[in-house]
Amino acid sequence: MTTQFLILRIQSIIDGNADMNPSQLRAIANEYKRVCEDAERKLVHCASLIKAGRDYAALQVAETEPLLLDTINELLFEKIEDWRTFCEVNSLPCPPAFNEYQIDLLKSLYTREISQTHPLYRDYRRAMRMHNYPEALSVIRTIAKVNKLDAQAKKECEKLERKVAGDKFAEAKQALANKDEERAVSIASTIGEIGKDIFASDPDWIKLSAKVEEFELRNAKNRLVEIVSKLRELESSDDYREILSLCAEFDLICSKYSLSANEADLEFVKSQTKRASSIQDEILKLQERANASIALAAEIEHPEELPPSKELLKLKELAAKSGELLENELKSRFEKRCAELKSQIRLARAKSGLVFCVLICALAAGAFYADKFAKDMKLREDAKRELSIMVEVSDDSKLGEMIAKFESSYKDLLNQMEFSLPLSQIKEGFAQRSELEAKIKKDLDFVSKFDKKSRLDSDWNYAFEKLDEAEKGALAFSDARRSRIKDMANSLRRDLRNSMNELRSETSNALKSSLKKAADTLAKIDVLSDSAYGELNMANEELKKARQIADNPSKIFNISQLDADRLAELDGKLQTMSELIAKSKASFKAMLDASNLDEYFAELGRFKENPNLSAKELLEIENLEGIKDFIEKQVYGGFSRSVAENTPEKFSSAGIDFSGNDMVLEMYRCTDGTRVFYVSGKVQTRKQTWRGGSEITQTAMIIGSNGTATESVFRMNYTDGFPPRGRSIISSELSAESRLANAVAEVSQSDSPIRAIELVAKANANPMFKVWLEK
Incomplete structure (x- = not known):
């Protein structure tokens, strides 16, 4: 049962609005005392941690459910003194007041503003990185309590409250959709009051709210049955605390949910409450007598500084309270001490007359010394x-x-x-x-010479502490000197803050630069290029620099949530790109290693699934797949595939002969400075010269994507005093495929076709050309 409802019940008792018998009153009083004792133990623990300098640990204890400060505020309700009086008049148990000093220590935890380097912010950032939003909400709530003026913390707290409530509501609706009504209600009941503000008009929320009320009412009825059953088990037990706690809970549940048990159960609960109260009264009386005996022994051994008459009265009161528990030895010591005190009282009365005489003499002597x-x-x-x-x-x-x-x-x-x-x-x-x-x-001289490029929080904190000490020390001087010292300290403080802002700006720029370089590098990586892994390592180095800044927050700089999200996003992209490069290179190698046309096109299809391929690359692959039949014709000649596979055209045991086939033996790889293309046969070059200029004309048979050669002409004009005009082939070399064809023909003739096929398999050339050679 909640503390709030327990307090409401107590207030109704004080106001006379609760019709309760003495046993029920005692059960309620015992429940209040139990809650106070639990809070007292937690408060003592927190105070001990604070005194030991462990503020963060104390804050963690205080913020565990139920929240300590909130609980104490609820227990110290407005009419607490009226309740104490009511308990005293009706001989009901009531806990002692909380220690005000310990409460002040606890409250001090929430008055010391914390910085971004505090462990709470570390826990918050870790929870956000791990997407553990409920944990992050719990931490940011504590931060918002401590930093009451931090608008950003409050805004983030409200944002997370809505986020967590929304996630739980979605989870509850999903459970409802899955016909798991009990789970849906259980989740919805944890959303709390914020759900009423956010989802008030949502039909699902209205439906769930009604089911939550039904669920709580059903649980309350079940709990009443459990309490009665438990009380019957304890019917002959002397555990009065457990019995009174159960009876108080029984009464509170009946009151909160307006439930009424059957007459037999009500009478049974009343009888158990009365029996437990009687046991408690006897135990309390014995404890009171025992405490009185202990107090009497302590007073005799270490008497309080009181006049003899008052001390004698106090001893007699303690002896009366001890009653039959006053042992013979203690009784003897008590009687002896009483006799001593009576003697002191008689002696004091005798001395009072003597004092009066001395006073008269003193007045006479005083007149002599008046002048x-x-x-x-x-x-x-x-x-x-x-x-x-x-x-x-x-x-x-x-x-x-x-x-x-x-x-x-x-x-x-x-x-x-x-x-x-x-x-x-x-x-x-x-x-x-x-x-x-x-x-x-000395302090001001130290600050004026402070190294403003330092990145250590301890150095900056020490410098600011020195300024604080100087300003505090200035209070001991006159107004003029105090003003002069404060002006110097304020000037140095401004310099420190300006330097810190510059350093913060440098750090922020370095972080953003690393993130941009990493993003740009990842964006331009060609997964099939030889430089792919090198560029990947460059991006990783930039991200390492960014992580070094992000993972070391300080007074100077603390990464923003936007940059933190960007860093996490780039980390994910780096990992994805690494896997993609490895997969792409493996797929491309499989194409190069294809032993026949079918294997090649199968690997080409798998390679096409690469999500990192550009639109241009996808178009080229689709064009290649579109001319598969043409390629087969080039591989198998004019025959059908089945016939060609069994017809060794141009291939015999005597070797391979490519004579007259320039497309095979003389295919050149050329470039005009803007693109690379292949030419059948050598490039024909002609040069014309005249006064003041010249012109170079080049003719080449360029091989197109469909395998046919088309004549193309390149012209470059040179005129004195003007830049060159036109375009020309600037380099031309025999292709790897033609060099391979020449080598294969020579090996097949000088050695054997089998050796030639082995040479083809190991060669680094176009895989389709290799297939054609093998055939």
Whole structure:
């Protein structure tokens, strides 16, 4: 049962609106006492941690459910004193008040503003990185409590509350859709009051809310049955605490849900409450007597500083409370102490007459010294006045002169505590200010020479602490000196903050630069190029730099959520790209290693599934697949595939002969500086020269994608005083395929076709050309 409802029940009792018998009242009082004792143990634990300097651990204990400070605030309700009075009048158990000092210690945890480097922010960032939003919400709530003026923390807390509530609501709706009504209701009941604000008009929420109420009512009825069953098991037990707790819960459930048990159960619960209350009363009486005996023994052994008459009265009261538990030895010591106190009382009465006589004599002697006393009083008043003036003097040079003059004018008074003490305090203050002024100067000099390029939080914190100490020390001086010191400290503080902002900007720019370089590098990687792994490593190095900044938050810089998300996104892209390069290169190697046309096109189809291929590359693959029949014709000649596979055309045991086939033996790889293309036969070049210029004409048979050669002409014009115009073939070399064809023909003739086929399989050339050679 919630603490809030327990307090409401107690308030109804105080207001006289609850019709409850004495047994029920005792059960409620015991339940309140139990909750207070639980909170007290937790409070003592937190206070101990705070005193030991373990604030973070104390905050963790305080923020575990139920929240300690919220619980204490609920227990210390407005009419708490009326409840204590009610319990005292009706002889009901009531816990002692909470320790105010311990509560102040607990509250101090929520008044010390924390920075981004606090462990709570570390836990929050870790939870967000792991997408553990419920945990992140729990931490940011604590941060928002501590940093009450942090609007960003409050905004993030509200955002996460909606996010977590939305996720739970979606999960509950899914469970409802899966016909798992119990799970749906269980999840919906954890959303809390925020659900009423967010989903108030949602039909599913309205439906779930009704089911939650039904679920809670059903659970309440089941709990009443469980309580009665448990009480029957404890019918002969002396465990009064458990019995009273169950009876209190029974009453609270009946009251909250307006339930009524059957008469037999009600009578049984009442009888058990009454029996447990009787047991509790007996135990409390025994404890009270035992406590009184212990207190009596302690008072006799270590008596409190009281007048003899009052101490005698206190001992008699404790002895009366002890009753039959007063042992013979303790009784003997009690009687002996009482006799001593009675003797002291009689002796005090006898001395009172003597004191009166002494007083008369003192009055007579006082008249004799009245005149001397008046003169001494004037001297003393003058000395006091000068001391009071010195206290107000703020000019230390003038104060030094006044101290010297006072010591020479009032030598007879310097040995008296009344004057020596304030004078020594003035002199001590004078010396302390001199020492303090030297320390302030040293602190300000340190800050002025501080290394503003340092990235250590400890260095910056130390510098700011020195400024704080200087400003605090300035309070000991006059207004003018105090103002001068504060102006110097403020100027240095501005310099520190400006330098810190510059350093923060540099760090932010370095992070953003690394993220941009990594993103740009990943975007331009060609997974099939030889430089793919090198570019991948370059991107990884940039991300390492970014991670080094992100994983070391400080007063200088703390990564924004946007940059953190960007870093996580690029990390994922890096991993995906690494896997993609490995997969693409393996697929491309499989195509190169294809032993026949079918294997090649099968691997080409798998390679086409690569999601990183550009539109241009996909178009080229589709074009290649579209001319598969043409390629087969080139491989198998004019025959059908089945016939060609069994017809060794141009292939015999004597070797292979490509004579006259320039497409095979003389295929050149050329470039005009903008693209690479293949030419059948050598490029024909002709040059014309005239005064003031020349022209180069090149003719080449360019091989197209369909396998046919088309004549193309390249012209480059050179005129003195003008830049060259036109285009030309700037390089031409025999292709790897033609070199392979020449080598295969030679090996097949000088050795055997089998050796030639082995040479083809191992060669680095176009896989389709290799298939054609093998055939």
